[in-house]
Amino acid sequence: MIPISWYLIFSAALFCIGLYGVLSRKNSVAILMGVELMLNSASINLLAFWHYYSQIRQAPQMDSQVFVIVVFAVAAAETAVGLALIISAYRKRQSVVANDLSELKG
Amino acid sequence: MTSLQIIFLVVAALTLVSACLVVMTRRIMHAALWLVLSLMGVAMVYATLQSGFFAVVQVLVYIGAISTLIIFAVMMTRNVMEDVGPQSNRGWGLALVGSAVLFGGICGVLLTWNGMQTALIEIPAVNGENIQMLGLSLVDPMGFLIPFEVASVLLLAAMVAAIFLTGDIKRSRS
Amino acid sequence: MTFWSDPDGFLANWLIHLLAGIGIPAGIAQAIGYALGAAVLSTGALLFVLFLIWLERKMIGRVQDRLGPNRLGPWGIFQSIADMLKIFTKEYITPDGADKVPYNLSPILTVGAVIMVWAVVPLAITVYGVDLNVGLLYIIAVGSLGEMGILMAGWGSNNKYALLGAFRAAAQLISYEVPMVLSLLIPVMLSGSLNMNKIVQHQDIWYVLFAPLAAFIFFITSIAEVGRAPFDLTEAESELVAGFNIEYSGLKFGMFYVADFLHSFTISLLVSVVFLGGWRGPGAEASPLLGFVYLILKTSLVNFIIIIERASLPRFRIDQMMDFTWKVLTPVMLILLVATALLEKTMAMAGLVPWMRSGILFILNIVLLFVADTVVRGHLARRPRPDVRGKERPVARPENYFSQPGSGV
Numbered sequence: 264m265i266p267i268s269w270y271l272i273f274s275a276a277l278f279c280i281g282l283y284g285v286l287s288r289k290n291s292v293a294i295l296m297g298v299e300l301m302l303n304s305a306s307i308n309l310l311a312f313w314h315y316y317s318q319i320r321q322a323p324q325m326d327s328q329v330f331v332i333v334v335f336a337v338a339a340a341e342t343a344v345g346l347a348l349i350i351s352a353y354r355k356r357q358s359v360v361a362n363d364l365s366e367l368k369g
Numbered sequence: 370m371t372s373l374q375i376i377f378l379v380v381a382a383l384t385l386v387s388a389c390l391v392v393m394t395r396r397i398m399h400a401a402l403w404l405v406l407s408l409m410g411v412a413m414v415y416a417t418l419q420s421g422f423f424a425v426v427q428v429l430v431y432i433g434a435i436s437t438l439i440i441f442a443v444m445m446t447r448n449v450m451e452d453v454g455p456q457s458n459r460g461w462g463l464a465l466v467g468s469a470v471l472f473g474g475i476c477g478v479l480l481t482w483n484g485m486q487t488a489l490i491e492i493p494a495v496n497g498e499n500i501q502m503l504g505l506s507l508v509d510p511m512g513f514l515i516p517f518e519v520a521s522v523l524l525l526a527a528m529v530a531a532i533f534l535t536g537d538i539k540r541s542r543s
Numbered sequence: 544m545t546f547w548s549d550p551d552g553f554l555a556n557w558l559i560h561l562l563a564g565i566g567i568p569a570g571i572a573q574a575i576g577y578a579l580g581a582a583v584l585s586t587g588a589l590l591f592v593l594f595l596i597w598l599e600r601k602m603i604g605r606v607q608d609r610l611g612p613n614r615l616g617p618w619g620i621f622q623s624i625a626d627m628l629k630i631f632t633k634e635y636i637t638p639d640g641a642d643k644v645p646y647n648l649s650p651i652l653t654v655g656a657v658i659m660v661w662a663v664v665p666l667a668i669t670v671y672g673v674d675l676n677v678g679l680l681y682i683i684a685v686g687s688l689g690e691m692g693i694l695m696a697g698w699g700s701n702n703k704y705a706l707l708g709a710f711r712a713a714a715q716l717i718s719y720e721v722p723m724v725l726s727l728l729i730p731v732m733l734s735g736s737l738n739m740n741k742i743v744q745h746q747d748i749w750y751v752l753f754a755p756l757a758a759f760i761f762f763i764t765s766i767a768e769v770g771r772a773p774f775d776l777t778e779a780e781s782e783l784v785a786g787f788n789i790e791y792s793g794l795k796f797g798m799f800y801v802a803d804f805l806h807s808f809t810i811s812l813l814v815s816v817v818f819l820g821g822w823r824g825p826g827a828e829a830s831p832l833l834g835f836v837y838l839i840l841k842t843s844l845v846n847f848i849i850i851i852e853r854a855s856l857p858r859f860r861i862d863q864m865m866d867f868t869w870k871v872l873t874p875v876m877l878i879l880l881v882a883t884a885l886l887e888k889t890m891a892m893a894g895l896v897p898w899m900r901s902g903i904l905f906i907l908n909i910v911l912l913f914v915a916d917t918v919v920r921g922h923l924a925r926r927p928r929p930d931v932r933g934k935e936r937p938v939a940r941p942e943n944y945f946s947q948p949g950s951g952v
Contacts, residue, residue: 266486347535437694
């Protein structure tokens with residue numbers, strides 16, 4: 264009943280909000296939050312297209328659902344490693360501001 | 370306007386508003402709590418797509434594990450970033466313009482697609498929301514066995530990496 | 544359809560006819576019916592907690608050679624109602640600098656997360672809230688909402704002890720979720736479904752006979768999820784004052800209290816639904832009310848064990864608690880899961896009858912329990928005991944800075 268355009272525009276908006284968060288935030292934990300929003304919008308897109316193609320082809324297609332599962336796994340792995348990096352950088356330098364971690368800057 | 374459409378609009382508005390607050394609010398802990406609300410909204414959107422399984426997994430993985438981890442990290446590092454003062458860097462205006470342009474671009478591309486106005490009608494479930502088919506295709510060698518195994522290896526590697534990075538007890542002892 | 548064969552459907556039909564009589568269409572009437580059902584179920588559960596609190600206090604009193612509550616009504620049965628009225632009249636104190644919204648939202652979230660579990664539990668053959676096909680996963684997911692409530696309480700209170708308590712509680716909940724989910728996978732594997740109704744209907748033989756070790760581990764881990772003795776580190780009075788809920792008063796504290804007792808009853812319900820056959824028993828298919836009585840009897844038995852165990856076991860230390868889940872429960876559960884999967888598949892291919900399958904799996908579980916017990920005991924015996932006798936202890940001496948009057952502490 265819901266047109267697929269609603270889902271696609273909704274997920275595009277969510278993606279852009281997440282992107283803005285990633286680009287503009289100072290705190291690296293907040294940057295990770297933006298990445299979570301972007302990953303979620305990708306999952307919405309995948310599920311919307313799963314629904315669309317299952318409807319068009321008259322049979323459930325499993326590809327996008329498997330993709331969503333992989334996205335979940337990647338999101339969990341990314342958060343675990345990302346937060347571990349942030350915590351260990353915080354221990355060494357007492358800072359979580361992404362701009363402060365710039366020794367490699369030329 | 371069917372009731373499903375009204376539910377979708379309300380949930381989508383709630384999700385987008387809380388997502389905006391995630392990226393804009395000053396207090397980082399509030400941002401984490403708004404993130405929980407917005408992930409909850411995404412779970413409800415999944416439920417409207419006939420993917421109840423993914424809605425539940427979303428609550429389990431994103432709210433139960435990822436948000437909890439983020440809140441832990443916020444609490445552990447909150448002394449350094451005091452919540453006063455600007456939380457965004459100098460280029461935030463550029464970031465805003467870039468995101469808006471990207472959104473416009475995506476919408477522009479989407480509108481040229483023919484299938485845009487297709488209404489998503491209910492798919493006849495073969496066996497209870499197709500979970501059984503999903504599970505079988507995940508362990509089928511002709512299906513998605515290898516991506517599934519790769520995802521599990523990735524999770525294992527992430528676990529080892531996280532333990533190695535944060536647990537520095539062994540190294541300090543030696 | 545009569546009331547005795549299908550009480551749920553009968554009442555729903557009656558309600559829809561009644562509302563149609565005053566001109567309400569069937570769709571809205573059905574929604575009203577669902578809302579009423581949810582309200583009745585959750586209110587009934589919350590009122591039942593009053594009885595549970597009285598029961599627990601009475602039983603723990605008997606264990607400790609006291610009488611327990613005995614003033615109000617016969618055997619003091621109205622004591623909880625008096626307590627409830629007292630808690631209604633208390634003042635709400637919001638601590639200075641509290642984060643208002645999380646602070647006020649967390650009691651609601653904590654109670655809500657417990658009550659939401661009841662939506663998918665089949666109370667009798669036709670009586671259940673929703674026939675959700677991912678019911679078991681839903682229960683675990685809802686548990687993580689309660690965890691969020693605890694974190695919000697700890698954060699919102701603006702109190703170090705509350706925050707420490709919330710950290711501890713969240714760490715405990717996350718750690719014990721791992722073996723809990725693994726132990727729930729065994730009934731899922733045996734019944735081939737995540738649906739609670741199907742799991743109950745598959746239990747011609749109770750799953751506790753297929754997997755006693757899994758049932759035992761589920762029981763232990765769900766006690767840890769509730770945070771009861773011996774896992775009540777979250778509210779260790781001597782270390783953390785009272786855990787994440789110290790800053791709450793009045794009805795807000797009452798909600799945490801009620802959620803605690805209701806949660807312990809809910810896990811008893813889950814143990815009896817998933818492992819003890821749920822509503823099944825002689826004659827339960829024909830009359831749902833009899834099935835409901837069976838379910839309540841089984842649940843009360845499990846709850847009785849929880850209460851007795853709370854009265855008799857000492858509290859774990861924090862490192863012991865973490866060691867127990869990560870080094871004992873999780874490996875045992877992983878081995879049991881793989882072994883059960885292999886054996887069950889082999890036996891199903893060999894065409895064994897269910898009784899023999901359950902017997903073989905029962906033996907496997909007992910052997911595994913014995914092996915794990917031997918290994919852990921051997922490990923504990925080999926580990927050198929820390930010598931604590933010679934160490935100097937911090938004591939309140941007169942020359943100590945902190946014990947001098949006017950030191951400002």
